Amino acid sequence: xxxxxxxxxxxxxxxxxxxxxxxxxxQDRPKGTDWIPKRATEPIRIEEASEALxxxxxxxxxxxxxxxxxxxxxxxxxxxxVVFIIGTLFAPLFAPCDPYVxxxxxxxxxxxxxHLLGTDNYGRDILxxxxxxxxxxxxxxxxxxxxxxAIGTILGLIAGYCGGIVDSIIMRVADVFMAFPSMLLAILxxxxxxxxxxxxxxxxxxxxxxxxxxxxxxxVLSLKEKEYVEAANSIGVKTWVILLxxxxxxxxxxxxxxxxxxxxxxxxxxxxxxxxxxxxxxxSTSWGLLVFQxxxxxxxxxxxxxxxxxxxxxxxxxxxxxxxxxxxxxxPQLKD
Amino acid sequence: MAKYIIKRILVSIPLIIVTILxxxxxxxxxxxxxxxxxxxxxxxxEVIAKVTEEMGLxxxxxxxxxxxxxxxxxxxxxxxxxxxxxxAGLIADAFPNTLKLAITSAIVAWxxxxxxxxxSAIKKDTLLDRFLMGFSLVGISLPVFWAAMLLQYIFGxxxxxxxxxGYATAKHMILPAFVLGWASSGTIARLTRSSLLGIMKNxxxxxxxxxxxxxxxxxxxxxxxxxxxxxxxxxxxxxASLLSGAVLTETVFGIGGIGVLMVSAINARDMPLLQGSVIxxxxxxxxxxxxxxxxxxxxDPKIKxx
Numbered sequence: 001x002x003x004x005x006x007x008x009x010x011x012x013x014x015x016x017x018x019x020x021x022x023x024x025x026x027q028d029r030p031k032g033t034d035w036i037p038k039r040a041t042e043p044i045r046i047e048e049a050s051e052a053l054x055x056x057x058x059x060x061x062x063x064x065x066x067x068x069x070x071x072x073x074x075x076x077x078x079x080x081x082v083v084f085i086i087g088t089l090f091a092p093l094f095a096p097c098d099p100y101v102x103x104x105x106x107x108x109x110x111x112x113x114x115h116l117l118g119t120d121n122y123g124r125d126i127l128x129x130x131x132x133x134x135x136x137x138x139x140x141x142x143x144x145x146x147x148x149x150a151i152g153t154i155l156g157l158i159a160g161y162c163g164g165i166v167d168s169i170i171m172r173v174a175d176v177f178m179a180f181p182s183m184l185l186a187i188l189x190x191x192x193x194x195x196x197x198x199x200x201x202x203x204x205x206x207x208x209x210x211x212x213x214x215x216x217x218x219x220v221l222s223l224k225e226k227e228y229v230e231a232a233n234s235i236g237v238k239t240w241v242i243l244l245x246x247x248x249x250x251x252x253x254x255x256x257x258x259x260x261x262x263x264x265x266x267x268x269x270x271x272x273x274x275x276x277x278x279x280x281x282x283x284s285t286s287w288g289l290l291v292f293q294x295x296x297x298x299x300x301x302x303x304x305x306x307x308x309x310x311x312x313x314x315x316x317x318x319x320x321x322x323x324x325x326x327x328x329x330x331x332p333q334l335k336d
Numbered sequence: 337m338a339k340y341i342i343k344r345i346l347v348s349i350p351l352i353i354v355t356i357l358x359x360x361x362x363x364x365x366x367x368x369x370x371x372x373x374x375x376x377x378x379x380x381x382e383v384i385a386k387v388t389e390e391m392g393l394x395x396x397x398x399x400x401x402x403x404x405x406x407x408x409x410x411x412x413x414x415x416x417x418x419x420x421x422x423x424a425g426l427i428a429d430a431f432p433n434t435l436k437l438a439i440t441s442a443i444v445a446w447x448x449x450x451x452x453x454x455x456s457a458i459k460k461d462t463l464l465d466r467f468l469m470g471f472s473l474v475g476i477s478l479p480v481f482w483a484a485m486l487l488q489y490i491f492g493x494x495x496x497x498x499x500x501x502g503y504a505t506a507k508h509m510i511l512p513a514f515v516l517g518w519a520s521s522g523t524i525a526r527l528t529r530s531s532l533l534g535i536m537k538n539x540x541x542x543x544x545x546x547x548x549x550x551x552x553x554x555x556x557x558x559x560x561x562x563x564x565x566x567x568x569x570x571x572x573x574x575x576a577s578l579l580s581g582a583v584l585t586e587t588v589f590g591i592g593g594i595g596v597l598m599v600s601a602i603n604a605r606d607m608p609l610l611q612g613s614v615i616x617x618x619x620x621x622x623x624x625x626x627x628x629x630x631x632x633x634x635x636d637p638k639i640k641x642x
Contacts, residue, residue: 176354179622183583184598184614188362191602191610268479272584275481276599291482298485299493306489309482316477324473 060253060330067329074325080318084311088134097125099132100283108301118304120294126304129285130311136197136274136286137312141267141319144204149259151205152212153251157243159213160220171217174210182207182265186273195278203273204266212258219251253330260323264316271312287312340633348626355618356408360401363611369393370607371417413612418604423612426597433503434593437516437585438578440509444517445524446571448475452521453528453567458555460533468525475522484515484588501590512589516582520574527570532563569632576624580617 068075087094096116103123111118117126159170186203193199223229224247232242273279274288282289287308294305371387372379388394392403407414413423452472456465491511492500499508535541536559544558545551581594590596594613601610 176351176358179351179355179625180358180618181577181580181621184580184617187583187598187602188359188610188614191605191607192362192366264477268477271479272481275479275584276587278602288479288481291479291485295485298489302489302493306482306486309479309485312479312482313474313477316479317474320473320477 071325077318077322091131095128095131097128099128117307133285140270141263145262147205148209149212152209156213156216160217174213178210190278223247257327257331264319414608416609418606430597440513441516442575445520449521449524452525456529457532472522472525475518478519481584487511503591516585528567535563565635569628572628580620
């Protein structure tokens with residue numbers, strides 16, 4: 001459970017005041033008439049205070065709610081992301097045309113009522129292809145991020161909690177992986193596995209876990225000194241239970257922030273790889289691949305060529321703004 | 337200090353060897369004979385067998401790795417299958433282009449990033465701060481290849497002022513440097529801002545203000561000196577990553593650098609060339625990170641004592 005420290009400290013202060021007031025000699029009591037009546041009229045405050053002590057006060061949910069209420073940029077970013085997810089997920093419902101049907105008589109058409117963003121070199125509707133292609137971009141942005149963050153979290157938990165040689169080994173391996181730019185590793189893996197989605201998934205899922213491991217490890221290092229972990233340890237709770245029940249839940253805010261900040265990187269890498277021709281393969285499509293296909297026609301139909309890139313930019317900007325806001329709210333220490 | 341430098345260099349050596357090993361293994365686990373894969377189906381099996389033997393591809397893996405390392409130390413990265421030229425020579429030809437691109441775009445990144453970060457920090461929470469940080473965030477979020485094509489369209493096709501591709505004259509360098517520089521400036525601006533804001537909370541800044549020094553002087557003389565330490569480190573790391581080859585920018589603008597070398601190696605399934613260029617790039621990054629660490633320790637005396 002996540003406690004809001006500020007509220008908790010206030011509660012402790014109030015309780016302490018009451019106790020001190022109760023025991024202090026009459027001449028030290030607050031001047032005026034009110035201390036006994038005040039005490040009598042305010043038992044609820046004390047009860048509230050003690051409640052704040054024992055009950056979880058502000059959960060992640062509350063924190064998020066207050067963030068969206070106060071931070072309009074975060075709210076707009078979240079809405080943009082949701083719109084993108086819905087638009088691509090239900091592409092068959094919303095897409096104006098079939099993204100695979102070629103209309104060779106209508107190649108590279110300029111934007112019109114029928115084709116809002118024009119058509120590609122096979123006469124296919126760009127907007128519809130973007131809606132289908134966005135599925136790939138979002139999927140590759142989100143799923144591999146989940147996978148490598150899970151790997152990083154597990155290894156970070158183990159490294160931080162076990163310490164010693166285990167810690168050294170895990171973190172040295174993390175260093176090696178962090179020295180590799182994910183783009184280079186993806187290029188290498190694409191040689192080995194051949195170009196395609198599987199390559200991108202592997203390249204993005206297993207490379208970038210080092211950063212997560214490092215952050216989780218440092219969280220664990222401070223958390224394992226906490227009294228409740230020591231208490232659990234002393235009554236013989238199993239290590240993995242301590243890790244899962246007492247330490248992991250306290251890493252959740254940090255992980256949420258990291259996730260939001262990592263997704264855009266993966267979206268950009270995927271689009272870059274697809275643009276190089278070693279990512280998504282035709283006839284399936286992604287935003288990067290769309291730009292790649294239309295590259296030759298930049299001077300002829302700039303809108304159709306550049307539109308998919310704008311989609312990437314908007315989505316990535318939205319994720320980055322949301323990530324910034326989440327960090328400020330949930331984990332300001334992550335700033336550097 | 338000397339002890340720290342030596343220690344840091346020694347730590348990098350196993351890191352470099354392990355990285356080379358990973359690249360080596362990744363490329364050697366490819367199913368099938370790389371010679372056969374590259375030559376295609378029509379190739380004569382006898383020729384394939386002969387070339388395979390000549391290239392030492394029949395040797396056991398550990399021996400091949402060891403041979404490769406020994407050759408690498410001597411500056412020999414093997415020969416390209418396709419181009420039949422020493423890889424070290426190909427890299428030496430491509431590197432000046434990558435170097436030019438890295439230097440010009442780093443300069444753009446610094447010219448945009450550092451002032452933007454400083455102004456943002458001084459004018460914290462104003463409209464100007466929001467605008468500059470928004471600009472930086474867009475820079476970080478920029479799909480580089482797309483921004484490159486956008487600029488090609490505007491300045492190349494529409495206005496016709498700047499060349500669209502190639503890398504012969506100074507004019508050719510403007511667009512690539514701007515694209516890559518903008519993309520890199522975001523990180524610098526954000527770091528400069530947060531670092532300067534952190535420093536300005538210190539007591540010695542309050543003392544300086546209390547002495548009646550003007551705010552500009554406080555920021556420049558007392559704040560920046562310390563705030564720039566992490567920024568300089570980041571600049572070194574970023575420069576290293578630019579030197580390792582900006583694959584996308586080089587591809588869009590047709591700049592014959594390390595990045596394009598890698599992509600052409602992939603397309604031609606030229607394994608030794610890919611291996612050589614990727615190892616070269618990762619070594620630059622590892623060395624760059626090492627230099628950044630050392631720079632940090634030189635600039636920040638607190639590190640030395642640890």
